[in-house]
Amino acid sequence: MPKNIIVSNRLPVQVENKNQVWAFTTTSGGLATGLKSVHEEGDSLWIGWPGVSDDLLGKKNKKQINETLSKNQFRAVFLDDNELDHFYLGFSNKCLWPLFHYFIEYQKFDIDQWEYYTLVNQKFADEVLNVIEDGDIVWIHDYQLLLCPQMIKEIKPEVTIGFFLHIPFPSFEIFRIFPKREDLLNGILGSDLVGFHTFDYQRHFLSSVKRILNLDVNYNVIYHQGREIEVNTFPMGIDFKKFEKASYDNIQKSGLESSELKKQINVHKLENRGKLILSIDRLDYTKGIINRLLAFERFLDNNIKYHDKVRLVMLAVPSRSEVSQYKILKRRTDEVVGRINGKFATVNWTPVWYYYRSMDFENLIDLYVSSDIAMITPLRDGMNLVAKEYLATRVNNDGVLILSELAGASKEIPQALVVNPFDIEELAESIKTAIEMPLKEQKERNIISRNRIERYDIEKWSSSFMKSLKDHAFNLGASKVKLINSKIAKQIETSYRNSNKKLLFLDYDGTLINFHKNPEKAIPSIEVLKLIEKLNSNHNTDIVIISGRSQKFMDKYFSSLNIILIAEHGLFIKNKEDSWKKKKGLTIEWKEHLLPILNTFTDNTPGTFIEHKTNSVVWHYRKADPELGKTRSIELKTVLQSLLPNGLSLLDGNKIIELVSSDINKGVAALDILNKKKYDFILAAGDDVPDENMFTSLPENSYKIKIGKKKTSANYFLRKTEDLIKLLSFLA
Secondary structure, three states: OOOEEEEEEEOOEEEEEEOOEEEEEEOOOHHHHHOHHHHHOOOEEEEEEOOOOHHHOOHHHHHHHHHHHHOOOEEEOOOOHHHHHHHHHHHHHHHHHHHHOOOOOOOOOOHHHHHHHHHHHHHHHHHHHHHOOOOOEEEEEOHHHOOHHHHHHHHOOOOEEEEEOOOOOOOHHHHOOOOOHHHHHHHHOOOOEEEEOOHHHHHHHHHHHHHHOOOEEEOOEEEEOOEEEEEEEOOOOOOHHHHHHHHHHHHHOOHHHOOHHHHHHHHHHHOOOOEEEEEEEEOOHHHOHHHHHHHHHHHHHHOHHHOOOEEEEEEEEOOOOOOHHHHHHHHHHHHHHHHHHHHHOEOOEOOEEEEEOOOOHHHHHHHHHHOOEEEEOOOOEOOOHHHHHHHHOOOOOOOEEEEEOOEHHHHOOOOOEEEOOOOHHHHHHHHHHHHHOOHHHHHHHHHHHHHHHHHOOHHHHHHHHHHHHHHHHHHHHHOOOEEOOHHHHHHHHHHHHHOOOEEEEEOOEOOOEOOOOOHHHOOOOHHHHHHHHHHHOOOOEEEEEEOOOOHHHHHHHHHHHOOEEEEHHHOEEEOOOOOEEEOOOOOOOOHHHHHHHHHHHHHHOOOOEEEEOOOOEEEEOOOOOHHHHHHHHHHHHHHHHOOOOOOEEEEEEOOEEEEEEOOOOHHHHHHHHHOOOOOOEEEEEEOOHHHHHHHHHOOOOOEEEEEOOOOOOOOEEEOOHHHHHHHHHHHO
C-alpha cells in the first residue's frame, strides 16, 4: 500500500534520557499538529533529526532510538555536532534565514557551510530513498531542506514530491544576490507541487524561476525537465478548536484554580489598571520587537492621559542565543525595556512587564484571554500563527489585533489594524486607536476574522495540500500522453527489432540537445554524433534530422554521417549521398513589409534579436527579461497576425516567433520522406510547436515522442533530452 512520507528538519518529538534509556514523547507544535492527520492516514512515515547529537550516541543507542521511534512511525536522520553547527546553526540560520527575511546585512555565505548543507540534504534524501516505494507520496518541509526534492527526484523520477516553505520567499532582487541561487531553485523544482503561505511569496518564487533559470511559466505552472510543476498558495492555519476550548476553560476557572500569572493579571484588572497590550514572539531580529517598544514609548510620550492606564506585557521566547545577532538583540531589548520603565514607571505602575522565557500552554492562554490588545508586528514573517491563536481565544469577539502588513497572516485577516512595522508613528497611533475602539466595532471585525481562521484551520491546510499533491499524481497517471517508462521502452525496442524497415525523425534543438541562450553555441556533442552514426549503421534504418536550423549549420555538423537532413522546417532536403534540394516556397517580398515591425520590437526589447533564414525570419526573445519578453511576444503576435499575407504562417515556438511559408512545415517534409518507401517502424521525436505538424502527419501506429510535458499530438513523452538519448542508445 502506498504511504505518505513526511520529511522535516526536526522530528516532532521531545527526547529524554532516563536511566540510560532514550524516551521520546510527541510534541504539539504547529507543524506536528498540522501533519498529524497526514501522518496517521494509513501507512505513513515521518523522517527527521530526533533532537540528539550523533556524538552522544553509539550503535547500541542508535538501535534503541530507531526501535523506539519506529513504533510511532518515525525514522531518524542522525547528525553530529559538526553537521548541526554548519548545516543548521551556520548555513540555514546565518545565511538562508536572514536572506529570505530581507536582512541581507546579516546574511553570511560560507562555502564550507554550503558543502555541509548539501551533505546533510543528501543524508535526508538517502534516508527517504532507503524506504521509498512506487506510488509513495513525499512531503518535504522548509528552508533547511531546499535541495532535498531534486536529490530524490533524480533517483526516483516517478515518485510524487511536495514541498512547502514556511518562511517568506524573497523578491527576485534579493534572491539574486545569493551565490548558489540556481542550485536552490533546482532543488525546489525536484518537487511536483510547491506551496507557500501567501501569493506574494508564490509570485516572488515564480519571478526568480523565470529570470534566473529562464524557464517557461504559465500562470502557476512551471515547465521543467519535461515536468509540469504546480506552484500554489496554502495559508497555514491553527488548531482553532483547541485554543477556543482552552479559552472557555480558562474563563470558567475560579480564582483558586487559576495560575499564578492569571492571579497577577486579575489583581491588575481589579485595581482597574487599564488595558493590557500583549506582545509574544521569539527573540528574533525579524520580529520587530525593538520597533514595537519604541512605538509604545512614543505612544506614552504623546498620550499622558493613558499613563497608569495601559501596560505592555512582552513575552520574548529565547531563540538561537548563541548567534551574535541574537545576543545583540537581547542586550538592546533589555536596554530599551529598562529605559521605558525608568522613564515612565511610578510606585504603582510599571509600563512594560517583560518576560524572557518560554511559557507553557496554560500561561499562554492566560495571556491571550486577559489581554485587551495583541500587538503582533514582525518586520517580516512567513505567516505568524500567534495572531490567529489570539483571535481563536476571543470567544466573546472582543479585543483588538494590531498586525504587521509584512506578516503572511495579514493577507487573511484584513479586519485587524494592519500597520507598517517600520513606521514608528503609525505603530504608536495604532495603539491609541486600539485602546479607543468601541466594543461594537471590535466584535464586527473579530466575527469576520474568527470565522475565517475557524474555517481554514490547520486540518484544512494539510488536507488541501495533500489533495492537490494526489490530484497531480492522478492526472499524470490518467494522461492520454504516456510517459515512456521501462516497460514502454521495452515495447518500442521489441517493435524496432522485429521490423523490416525503420524510419527515425529527430528534431535538433530541445530534442537532441538542450536549448542554449546563444543558439550558435548549441552544437551536437560527440556522444550524440556517435549515437546517430551507430543507429544509422543498423540494418534497414533511415535516420532523418529534421530541424529549423539552416542548411549551413546542418552541413557543418551532420553531412559526414550519411543521413537524411531537413533544414528550415522543410525548405531544404538533403537525401543520403545527394545534394541539397530546395522546395519552392513563398517569395520573400513580405519581408520588406514586416521586418520594420520586427526591428521596432527588437529595439524596444533589450536581449532580443532577429535571425534571417533563406525563406523565413525568426524573432528570438530567450535572452530578454522573461516577463518583458513574454509581454512583447504577445504584442508582436497580435500585430503580425493582422498583417500576414496569404501563404505566410506564424510559428509561436520556444522563446521564438518565426514567420515562414505555410506550405513549408515539418509535417509536409516528413510525408515526402515517408511516401518514398514502405516503413513498418516509425519513431518521431520533437519538443516544440513546429514538431506538432510532424506528429499529426505521421500514421497512428508511429511512436510519436514529445520532449517535455506540454499539450501535444504525440502519444508518448519523455521529460528531457537526456532521456531520449538513453532511449536511442537502448535501440542502438
